[in-house]
Structure formats: C-alpha cells, structure tokens
Amino acid sequence: MEAAVFISSLVDCCALIFLSVYFIITLSDLECDYINARSCCSKLNKWVVPEMVAQALATVLMLVSMHWFVFLLNLPVASWDAYRYVKVPMGNMGVYDPTEIHNRGQLKSHMKEAMIKLGFHLLCFFIYLYSMILALIND
Amino acid sequence: MGLHQTPAAVTGPPLAAHSDAAAVYPAHPAQMHRYPSLQPVYQSVSGAQTAPPAQTQTQLYTQPSAGAAQLSPSLASLSLQSQPPEALRAVNLLQERSLLPPGAVPPPVPCLPQDLQKINCSPEVFRCTLTSIPQTQSLLNKAKLPLGLLLHPFKDLSQLPVVTSSNIVRCRSCRTYINPFVTFLDARRWKCNLCHRVNDVPEEFMYNPVSGLYGAPHKRPEVQNATIEFIAPSEYMLRPPQPAAYLFVLDVSHNAVETGYLDVVCQTLLESLDSLPGDTRTKIGFITFDSNIHFYNLQEGLSQPQMLIVSDIDDVFLPTPDSLLVNLSECRELVQDLLASLPQMFGQTMETQSALGPALQAAFKLLSPTGGRMTVFQTQLPTIGIGALKPREEPSHRANAKDVQHLSPATDFYKKLALDCSGHHVAVDLFLLSAQYSDLSSLGCISRYSAGSVYFYPSYHKQHSPPQTERLQKDLKRYLTRKIGFEAVMRVRCTKGLSIHTFHGNFFVRSTDLLSLPNVNPDAGFAVQMSIEENLLDLQTVSFQAALLYTSSKGERRIRVHTLCLPVVNSLSDIFAGADVQAITALLASMAVDRCVTASLSDARDALINAAIDSLASFRSSVLSIQQPGLLAPACLRLFPLYILALLKHKAFRTSGSSRLDERVFAMCQLKQQPLVYLMMMVHPGLYRVDELTDEGALNISDRTIPQPRALQLSVEKLSKDAAFLMDCGTVMYLWVGRNCSPVFLTEVLGVESHAAVPLNMNQLPELDTARSSRLRAFVDWLRERRPCHAVLHVIRDESPLKAEFMQNMIEDLSESALSYYEFLLHLQQQISK
Numbered sequence: 001m002e003a004a005v006f007i008s009s010l011v012d013c014c015a016l017i018f019l020s021v022y023f024i025i026t027l028s029d030l031e032c033d034y035i036n037a038r039s040c041c042s043k044l045n046k047w048v049v050p051e052m053v054a055q056a057l058a059t060v061l062m063l064v065s066m067h068w069f070v071f072l073l074n075l076p077v078a079s080w081d082a083y084r085y086v087k088v089p090m091g092n093m094g095v096y097d098p099t100e101i102h103n104r105g106q107l108k109s110h111m112k113e114a115m116i117k118l119g120f121h122l123l124c125f126f127i128y129l130y131s132m133i134l135a136l137i138n139d
Numbered sequence: 140m141g142l143h144q145t146p147a148a149v150t151g152p153p154l155a156a157h158s159d160a161a162a163v164y165p166a167h168p169a170q171m172h173r174y175p176s177l178q179p180v181y182q183s184v185s186g187a188q189t190a191p192p193a194q195t196q197t198q199l200y201t202q203p204s205a206g207a208a209q210l211s212p213s214l215a216s217l218s219l220q221s222q223p224p225e226a227l228r229a230v231n232l233l234q235e236r237s238l239l240p241p242g243a244v245p246p247p248v249p250c251l252p253q254d255l256q257k258i259n260c261s262p263e264v265f266r267c268t269l270t271s272i273p274q275t276q277s278l279l280n281k282a283k284l285p286l287g288l289l290l291h292p293f294k295d296l297s298q299l300p301v302v303t304s305s306n307i308v309r310c311r312s313c314r315t316y317i318n319p320f321v322t323f324l325d326a327r328r329w330k331c332n333l334c335h336r337v338n339d340v341p342e343e344f345m346y347n348p349v350s351g352l353y354g355a356p357h358k359r360p361e362v363q364n365a366t367i368e369f370i371a372p373s374e375y376m377l378r379p380p381q382p383a384a385y386l387f388v389l390d391v392s393h394n395a396v397e398t399g400y401l402d403v404v405c406q407t408l409l410e411s412l413d414s415l416p417g418d419t420r421t422k423i424g425f426i427t428f429d430s431n432i433h434f435y436n437l438q439e440g441l442s443q444p445q446m447l448i449v450s451d452i453d454d455v456f457l458p459t460p461d462s463l464l465v466n467l468s469e470c471r472e473l474v475q476d477l478l479a480s481l482p483q484m485f486g487q488t489m490e491t492q493s494a495l496g497p498a499l500q501a502a503f504k505l506l507s508p509t510g511g512r513m514t515v516f517q518t519q520l521p522t523i524g525i526g527a528l529k530p531r532e533e534p535s536h537r538a539n540a541k542d543v544q545h546l547s548p549a550t551d552f553y554k555k556l557a558l559d560c561s562g563h564h565v566a567v568d569l570f571l572l573s574a575q576y577s578d579l580s581s582l583g584c585i586s587r588y589s590a591g592s593v594y595f596y597p598s599y600h601k602q603h604s605p606p607q608t609e610r611l612q613k614d615l616k617r618y619l620t621r622k623i624g625f626e627a628v629m630r631v632r633c634t635k636g637l638s639i640h641t642f643h644g645n646f647f648v649r650s651t652d653l654l655s656l657p658n659v660n661p662d663a664g665f666a667v668q669m670s671i672e673e674n675l676l677d678l679q680t681v682s683f684q685a686a687l688l689y690t691s692s693k694g695e696r697r698i699r700v701h702t703l704c705l706p707v708v709n710s711l712s713d714i715f716a717g718a719d720v721q722a723i724t725a726l727l728a729s730m731a732v733d734r735c736v737t738a739s740l741s742d743a744r745d746a747l748i749n750a751a752i753d754s755l756a757s758f759r760s761s762v763l764s765i766q767q768p769g770l771l772a773p774a775c776l777r778l779f780p781l782y783i784l785a786l787l788k789h790k791a792f793r794t795s796g797s798s799r800l801d802e803r804v805f806a807m808c809q810l811k812q813q814p815l816v817y818l819m820m821m822v823h824p825g826l827y828r829v830d831e832l833t834d835e836g837a838l839n840i841s842d843r844t845i846p847q848p849r850a851l852q853l854s855v856e857k858l859s860k861d862a863a864f865l866m867d868c869g870t871v872m873y874l875w876v877g878r879n880c881s882p883v884f885l886t887e888v889l890g891v892e893s894h895a896a897v898p899l900n901m902n903q904l905p906e907l908d909t910a911r912s913s914r915l916r917a918f919v920d921w922l923r924e925r926r927p928c929h930a931v932l933h934v935i936r937d938e939s940p941l942k943a944e945f946m947q948n949m950i951e952d953l954s955e956s957a958l959s960y961y962e963f964l965l966h967l968q969q970q971i972s973k
Contacts (some may be wrong), residue, residue: 033650038558061550089737093555099588102648103641104733119279 003139005065006132012058013125019051020118027111037098045094052081058124070127078122085112145452170535193803226716227762230777232964240779241849244819247719247775248317249705251690252681258319260365260703264291265685266815267705268726271717272637272681276671281761282714283753287668287726288631291814292687292701293624293637295661299699300360307698308344308361312336315632317361318702320682326354332682332704333634365703371688371696381564381625382420384511387862388502390428391485392493395518399601402483403612404516409478411619415523416692418466423474424464424505427481428498429490430523437473438462444477446484447552452524453496457504462503493519496526496552499567499585503560510564513591514618517582518572518599526552532576532800543740545800546807548581557588561647564626566658566717567591568618571801572599572611579804590627590646590656591848592663592812594618595805606902606931610870613929621927624659624689624697631667634681643729645812662927664814666729675707712762715773724782725818728810731792734805744792748967751783756971767965768970784963785823785950796947817926820869824948826851829874830863830884832914838921844912845921854951854960863888865915867922867930868950873945874904874934894936902935912956 023044030040059078062071088095101107201491215240226247230238234868246262249270266289273279279286288736308317311333320579322330327340342355352358356418361367387408389401390484414420425434432452436445436459447458467474495517502513520528531545548554571577577597586593594614599607629646630653631639639652644665646654654665675681687699708714727750755772770848772779790798791806827848838845851864860877863884876885878894887909891897904916923930935941946952951960958966 024145031651033653036649037647038562088546091551091554091581093551098558099554102651105640107651 002065002135003132005061006128006135009058009061010125010128010132012054012061013128014097016051016058016121017118017125019047019054020114020121022047023114024111024118027107027114031107031111037101041096041098041101044096047133048085048095052078052085055081067131069122070131073127075125077117126135143935152633157698164860170240170812173310182840194679223473226773227712228555228774229767229771230762230774231767232772232777232780233769233961233968236778237852238781239850239852242847243850244721244778246721247717250708250717251704251706255320255680255704258363258365259801259907260701263816264294264296265289265683265698265701265703266719266722267683267703268719268722269706269714269717270719271708271713272325272675272705273671273714274676274678274707275674276780278709278711278714279671281757282711283757284714284718284723284727284752285668285730286670287666287722288683288703289666289722289725289815290631290665290685290701291663291816292629292665292685292699292813293622293659293661293689297623299368300364301368301370301697302360304343305372306341306343306774307369307371308338308341310334310336311338313632313635315684315700316686316700318682318684318700318701319365319679320704321362323357326356329356332680333632333684335635366699366701369698369700370944371698375688375698376696380694380696381421381510382694383417383423383623383625383692384416384422384506384509385415386424386426386464386502386506386511386513388498388515389425389481389518390429390493390495390519391427391433391488391490392519393488393491394489394493395429395516395572396485398518398572398574399598399608400516400518400599400611401485402601404610404615405478405481407612407615408619409475411616412467412471412474414620415467416620416623417645418467418693419466420694421467421692422464422509422511423467425477425481426498426502426505427485428486428494429488430492430494432494432498432501434458434463434501435477436462437465437470437477439465439469439473441473444473444480449501451920452494455497455501455504457501464509477510493517493521494524495521495582497524498554498773499526499553499556503563503565506565507560507563510657511566512623513560513565513567514570515567515585516570516572517577519575520573520577521582524548526556528578528581530576531578543735543800543803545578546580546740546804547736548584550581553581553584554588557585558647558942560585560589561655561657564657566656568594569595570594570611572596573801574598574600576799577801579808583804583808587645587808588647590658590663592645592660593805593808595798595801597802598605605900606933609902610929610931612961617927617929621699622661623692624687625657627656627659627687627689627693628657629654629656629665629685630685631689632686633669634675634683636671636673636675636678637681638672639669639735641730643667643726643733643811656689657689659687662814663812664818666726666811668726668730678707680704680706711757715758715762718775720776720778720782721815723779724786724822725810725815727783728789728791728818728822730785731786732807732810735792740792740794744787744794747783747786748970751780752967752970754779759971770971780961780964780967781950782823784958784960788947788950788954788957789822793957795800795954817869817928820867820926823950824853824866824868826853826857827865827867827918828862829865829915829918830880830888832911832918834914840921843917843921844914844916848918853949853953855946855949864909865919866945868948869926870928870930872919872922872930872932873941873948874932875945876934876936878937884911888915897934897936899936899939902932904932904934 026040026043029035059074062074084095108120233410246266247270249711268285268287309315313331313334315331315333320332324330328337329340330337340356346353347358425435431448431450434447436447449458473542506513520530531549566589567585569582569586571579583593596607596611598604601608642648646656649655682702682704684702690696727747731743731747734746758773759771786792791803791810829848832846832848834844834846836847838847861881862877864875866873876897880894885891888911889897890905890907933941935945953959
C-alpha cells in the first residue's frame with residue numbers, strides 16, 4: 001500500500017519535472033526570439049491547469065497516506081499555484097498574458113519561478129524514490 | 140505558430156571585401172572634422188555606383204590619427220567646466236515663488252562636445268529622463284530618479300534626409316544602422332557604438348554621391364544626420380507593400396442617430412476624400428451596425444450602393460467575397476453617394492441594441508487579407524453579441540474616490556481581438572461619443588494593443604454641445620489627412636550594458652524590444668524604461684537608436700532611424716545636473732497609470748509623492764555640501780514638485796471632486812499615448828494675461844507678429860479682476876474675463892459693451908479690425924496650430940458654468956481635500972527631514 005502511494009507520487013513527480021522543463025524551454029525560446037509572445041503564452045496557459053491538478057494530486061496523496069512532512073513540503077507549492085491561478089485580473093488572457101509578459105521583467109520572474117519549481121520537483125523526486133525503495137524493502 | 144519572423148532580423152547582403160586603401164584615416168571623425176550643418180533635404184541619393192578609381196583625398200588626412208582615448212580628457216574636462224553650475228544651483232522652493240520660465244520650459248542640453256551635440260537627435264523626437272547616464276545601477280538607485288526614453292518617432296518633420304541605397308550599412312552582430320556616433324578605425328572599418336564590434340565598410344559606401352568624393356565614408360548623409368530615412372530594399376519586405384485600406388465602422392443605433400454624429404462624420408469624410416493618404420490603390424469600405432451588421436456593396440457598375448444585412452451575429456460571415464472593400468478611385472461616385480445618404484438612411488431607426496463585438500469581428504474579417512486601418516465610432520455600451528459589457532460604474536462611488544474600481548478590462552475579448560488584428564496588420568482607432576458609462580477600460584484595449592488611438596467626446600450631441608461638434612470635426616479632419624505608415628515594426632536598441640524592461644504606449648510587444656505597430660501616426664508618443672545591467676565602465680558615451688520600418692501610404696517601404704548619444708558620468712551631482720524634469724514627469728505619469736491598474740489608485744498617488752520625496756532627499760544628502768534650511772532642489776528640478784502636484788490633481792489621479800470613470804480612464808489613456816510636448820500642456824496648462832498684449836518680445840513668423848506674454852503661475856492670486864487671462868490646457872482653452880476688465884478690451888476684442896453682456900457660451904473670438912483683437916487672435920492661432928488636436932476656446936466669466944473647470948486647473952491653490960502648492964512643499968520638507 002505504501003509502495004503504491006509512493007510509486008504513483010513518483011510518476012506524478014516525473015510528470016511535473018517534465019512540465020517544468022517544458023516551461024523553461026518555452027520561456028527561453030521567447031527570450032531568444034525563436035517564438036513570439038502569443039504562441040508562447042498560449043502554449044504555457046494550456047498547461048497551467050494540468051500542472052495545478054498534478055501538484056494537488058501529489059499533495060492529497062501525501063495527506064491521505066499520512067506522510068505529514070512531505071505533505072507540508074508540498075502544500076506551499078500547491079497553494080501558490082492555486083493563488084496564482086485565481087488572482088489573474090479579469091482582462092488578462094490567463095496566467096501568462098502576451099501583452100504583459102515583456103513588461104516589468106515578468107519574463108525573468110516567470111523563468112525564475114519555473115527554475116525554482118524544477119529544483120523543488122527534483123528534490124521531491126528523490127524523496128519519493130527513497131521512500132518507495134524503503135517501502136518496497138519493508139514490504 | 141502564427142506570426143512571421145521579424146524582417147529586421149534578415150541578414151543584409153554580404154559586405155564588400157577589404158581593399159587596400161592607402162589613405163591614412165582619422166580614428167574619430169568628431170575629433171578633427173568640422174561637421175557642416177545638416178544637409179538640405181534631397182531625394183533618392185543612389186548609392187549603388189561603381190567606385191571611381193581610388194583617388195585618395197590626401198589633403199583631408201594630414202592630421203595624425205587621433206585615438207578614441209583622446210576623447211576622454213576632453214570630455215572629462217567638459218564635465219567639470221562646461222557643465223553649467225546653473226543647473227545644480229540649489230533653489231529653496233519655500234522662498235522662491237516665481238519658478239516658471241517666461242516662455243516654454245527648454246529641454247536640457249546633454250553635456251557632449253559641441254560637434255557631437257550639433258548632430259545629436261532633436262529633443263522633439265527623442266528625449267531621455269537623465270541627459271547624463273549613470274555609470275552603474277547602484278548610482279542610478281542612489282539618485283532615485285527613473286531612467287527612460289520618450290520617443291516621438293513619426294513626428295511630422297520639416298527637414299528629413301531621405302537616402303536610397305541598395306545595401307543599408309548595419310552592424311553585423313547587433314544590426315544597428317550606421318549613425319553619426321560610430322567610430323571609423325580607418326578608411327575601411329567602423330566600430331559599432333552599441334555593441335563595439337568592428338565591421339567593414341562596403342565598397343559602395345566609400346563613394347559619397349552628394350559631394351562626389353571617394354574615400355570619405357564619414358561624410359555620407361547616414362553618418363552626418365541623427366534622423367534619417369532609408370528607402371528599404373526588398374529584403375525588408377515579407378510581402379509586397381500593402382495599399383492604404385480604410386474601413387469605417389459606424390454605430391447607427393437610435394442613440395447614435397440622436398447625437399447626430401453621422402452628419403459630421405460623413406460631411407468631413409466627403410470633404411477629405413481627396414486628401415486621404417494613399418495612391419491609386421487606396422481601398423475604402425463601410426460597415427454600420429446596431430443589433431445587426433450592415434455591409435455595403437460598392438462594386439463599380441452599380442447604380443447605387445447596395446446594403447446587405449447580416450443578422451446572425453453569433454457567427455459572423457461576409458455576405459460577398461469582394462466589393463465590400465473597394466478601390467477608392469474606381470468607385471468614387473458610389474462612395475460619395477453612400478456618404479451623402481447615410482445620415483438619412485437611419486433617421487427613423489428604433490433599434491437600441493449595439494452589437495459592437497460581432498461588428499468588429501466582421502470588420503476584422505474584411506480587413507485581414509490586406510491589413511489597414513479600422514475606424515470605429517461607438518456611442519453606447521455594447522449590449523448584445525460577443526463582447527457585450529455590463530455597466531460597472533456605480534454613480535454613488537464617484538464621490539468617494541479613495542479606491543477607484545474597474546480600471547482594468549472586464550473581458551479579454553477586445554484584447555484578443557486586438558492581438559489578432561495586430562497579427563494581420565490592422566489597427567483599430569476608437570471614437571467614443573457616449574453620454575453614459577461605456578466601459579472605456581475594456582473598449583480601449585482594442586486600440587491599445589493594435590497601435591490605434593482612442594478619442595473620447597463625452598456627452599456628444601449636435602445641439603446640446605456645439606463645442607464638441609467643432610472639436611470632432613477638426614480632430615476628424617486631422618485624423619483623416621495626416622501622414623500614416625502601415626504594417627510597421629519598431630526596434631529600440633541601446634548600448635551594451637543597458638536594457639529596456641518596460642514599454643509604455645499603444646503597441647504590442649512581439650518579442651524583446653520589437654514593437655509591432657500595425658499603423659504608425661505622427662501623433663503617437665512612446666516611452667520605455669531602462670535599467671543598467673552591466674556597469675558602463677570605459678564608456679564615454681552611450682547611444683540609443685530607434686528604427687521604425689513602415690510602408691508609406693504610397694506603397695514604399697521605408698525605415699526611419701533616430702539616434703541619440705548621451706554622456707556617461709559617475710558622480711551623483713552630474714546626474715542631477717542633467718535631469719530633464721519634463722521627461723521625468725511624463726515617465727512617472729505612465730508608471731503611475733500602470734500602477735493604478737495593477738495595484739490601486741492610492742498606491743499610484745503615494746508612489747508619485749515618494750518619487751518627489753526620494754529624489755529631493757537624495758539631492759540634499761548626497762550633493763549639497765552646506766545644509767541649509769528649507770526645501771532645496773537643484774535648479775533643473777525646481778519645477779518637479781509643481782509637476783507632481785499637477786499630476787496628483789490631474790483628472791486621471793485626482794481623488795477630490797467626482798469624475799466619471801470613463802473620463803478618468805480616458806485621461807489615463809492620454810497620459811500613456813501622447814507625446815511629451817502635448818502631455819505637459821495637459822498636465823500643467825499655460826496661463827497668460829492677454830488684455831494688454833504688447834509687441835515687446837514678439838515673434839515674427841511669416842509677416843505675422845505674435846505677441847509672447849509671460850507664462851504665469853496657476854494660482855488665483857495671479858488672476859485679477861481688472862484683466863483677462865488665457866489658459867491653454869491642450870485640448871481646451873479658457874479666456875477668463877475679469878469683472879472689472881477694461882471696457883476697451885471688451886469692445887475691441889470681444890465686441891460687447893459690458894462684462895454682463897459677454898455671452899455665456901461664446902466659443903469664437905470675433906474678427907474685429909483692432910490692434911488688440913488681431914494680436915490676441917494671432918496669439919491664439921499660434922498656440923492652436925502647434926498641436927495635432929483641436930483646442931476649443933471658451934470665453935468665460937464669473938457666472939459661467941465652466942468656471943469650476945477653469946478653477947480646477949489652478950494647481951497651486953487649495954481645493955477640497957487637495958493640498959495647495961505651499962502645503963505640498965511643507966509636506967515634502969517634513970518627509971525629507973524625517
């Protein structure tokens with residue numbers, strides 16, 4: 001049972017890692033002028049909700065299986081995702097808005113955010129891996 | 140992947156190979172050659188000629204080559220000596236009352252060697268908030284002043300050199316156009332002033348067609364003029380240049396017909412049909428809408444225009460594939476017929492709904508194959524179809540404007556449509572003529588991101604407000620006949636080390652510092668904010684280049700390039716000495732508008748006050764050697780608190796008095812889209828005493844003598860009952876007549892017998908044959924012709940209903956819940972000495 005929980009959160013974490021990498025690649029494409037703002041933002045906006053769902057899934061899994069430390073580790077990221085999604089002003093076209101992304105250094109801050117998330121997900125990946133192996137051994 | 144690559148990224152044709160030139164070449168042209176005055180305008184200078192045999196003009200190169208290092212001692216000494224200490228003279232604002240210069244506030248002159256400054260870009264086109272750039276970001280942070288550029292790139296210029304050349308010389312790495320501030324290392328190599336890369340001079344460039352000389356590339360017009368226009372070769376076109384295409388989308392609901400705007404629009408359009416910019420390919424079309432959308436078939440050969448009605452507004456389609464947007468010269472009579480009959484066609488309409496969203500979609504479908512300009516006239520809130528808006532303003536909230544809501548758009552439909560339009564080179568201009576709340580914050584998005592402009596005529600009605608009618612007519616005339624550029628892109632480049640982080644203005648930022656402007660017009664201003672990413676050590680000067688690539692209305696692809704050069708300094712006092720107070724105010728206004736939308740109005744107001752406090756505190760602590768009591772400011776920034784107070788009392792940011800939300804949002808749009816000169820007129824109106832105009836100090840322009848009265852402070856204490864005063868606020872002028880004004884003035888200028896006989900709604904100065912009348916009219920006409928928008932004149936006296944608005948512009952006075960100028964200064968002083 002433990003192993004199953006950790007295996008699914010490991011898979012979930014892999015998906016989140018791939019998503020973060022995709023975000024970083026798309027944002028750096030925009031920085032280097034390979035794509036334009038509109039296509040970049042529509043690509044990124046498409047994956048905002050799936051990312052939020054995946055992160056919420058991981059958090060809930062940890063809550064349900066009563067691993068409090070990992071749950072508390074995941075909770076800030078999940079709530080930040082939700083806050084960012086809800087706080088989009090009404091006139092904007094999603095979390096990534098093509099008219100605002102070049103203003104006030106938003107491109108840089110989104111890049112930083114994606115990097116931090118990547119680091120966090122890598123950390124979680126190793127935590128889940130270790131816990132999964134422990135669980136498999138103890139079974 | 141919709142949008143195409145930028146044309147400016149296309150690599151130019153290969154540069155000519157090195158040839159061994161025997162001439163010794165000076166390293167820096169500025170060192171040794173006297174730059175002649177700007178070349179007179181000449182056309183089509185062709186540069187693609189076979190080079191004549193290399194005859195070196197040896198007499199030009201007798202001086203030894205001067206290294207770039209020689210520039211530094213001269214500049215260093217300049218920064219200490221020729222920098223006028225006048226700019227840094229500490230002024231105690233609490234004591235000195237008369238701060239305004241007699242005429243217009245002159246822009247500061249950058250501290251460059253005279254020969255560089257002579258060819259530098261005109262401040263009317265390109266202005267920087269700090270004319271001496273700090274060397275490091277930490278120094279800039281200490282000065283607490285914003286660093287940014289204000290551009291007016293497509294301004295109507297009287298003298299513009301135009302160059303045709305088969306290959307335009309650009310830097311190989313950063314693609315900067317060659318400009319007067321590059322360094323020539325020898326006869327064949329030049330060093331870019333933005334990225335410092337050494338490039339080769341192509342063979343054709345060595346020949347100067349103007350003087351016929353060979354071997355003097357620094358004398359070519361591209362290197363002699365900071366503002367120049369190139370005729371672009373075909374590498375700069377992604378598709379054949381588009382024809383001028385104009386589409387007019389008119390609201391014909393019952394409300395619209397009531398206001399009577401259709402008469403004015405159709406009449407003005409009929410008169411200006413000949414002067415619409417364009418050539419024989421010009422296209423024109425019309426769409427009208429209420430709850431349905433009406434198209435007009437103007438095919439050549441029809442006896443009269445045919446109206447086609449589409450009532451399915453949820454899925455808009457074009458009823459016929461062509462002949463809705465027709466060639467103007469071929470179908471001219473039909474167009475004239477349509478314009479003559481349009482006002483009567485809807486005279487009896489009872490439709491009250493307005494389907495603006497579907498009409499815009501239909502118009503976009505019609506214009507998207509070619510691109511062009513869409514002009515939308517709207518008189519109410521759009522009520523049905525996609526993009527319908529709800530009334531969000533509560534009249535009860537107006538009085539308590541501590542926190543104004545609803546400054547951001549309600550829906551992203553208009554923004555998305557604007558981005559679609561921008562991708563197809565369509566610009567949308569919006570004329571809003573409504574009396575009720577029409578959610579300008581949402582509707583304005585359609586213009587803001589498609590490089591259009593917003594015009595607002597609140598409570599427009601042909602009978603109830605004739606000044607608005609006059610204003611619409613004159614503004615429309617200018618709008619239809621002014622110069623226009625199509626499918627344009629603009630790129631602003633700066634020297635390595637500086638980077639642009641925020642843009643202000645009506646355009647879409649397609650990628651880092653590439654601005655997509657479907658239409659560019661001479662009345663649009665832009666602003667950018669910069670930061671210093673790497674320290675500018677070893678640099679004496681930095682340069683900025685704005686390059687605008689556009690299609691002229693005659694189908695020619697042109698590039699207008701402006702280059703500005705500014706010195707780099709590393710002391711705080713030099714930075715303050717070079718501060719440009721008007722540019723700083725304009726940039727702060729744009730930043731405050733952004734802050735209003737992202738945070739709140741009170742945040743923006745606090746930020747404005749803090750800008751004044753921080754910069755004056757920094758001056759006091761870092762630059763002043765002797766601490767004196769009072770509120771001290773450098774002479775170049777002495778008007779800064781006054782301008783900040785003017786902004787706080789401006790319609791966009793004021794909290795006192797009830798201002799309608801649409802008017803506030805429009806004032807914010809104006810702050811962001813107007814060029815600097817007109818913006819300052821609106822923020823700080825000019826007040827002049829006009830009852831005793833003399834010819835002393837008058838200007839003589841083409842046999843007219845224009846009196847130049849002194850600009851007065853905006854305070855009631857400067858008004859006196861025995862005189863008449865003229866206030867120039869940009870779009871409106873007030874002529875205030877005092878109660879005891881001399882009867883001579885009343886009879887000779889206004890044509891009335893006594894003060895009580897001045898009509899309450901007088902808008903014209905009668906053309907009387909007296910000296911006073913001609914002087915005043917010359918002055919008013921001179922003020923009026925120096926701006927693109929028409930200024931309505933109101934003659935007011937004490938009992939006029941407009942007196943309240945006149946008094947609201949008295950910035951220095953105390954008004955309900957707003958500080959007077961002196962109190963504001965005391966508040967600043969208190970905060971600084973905390």
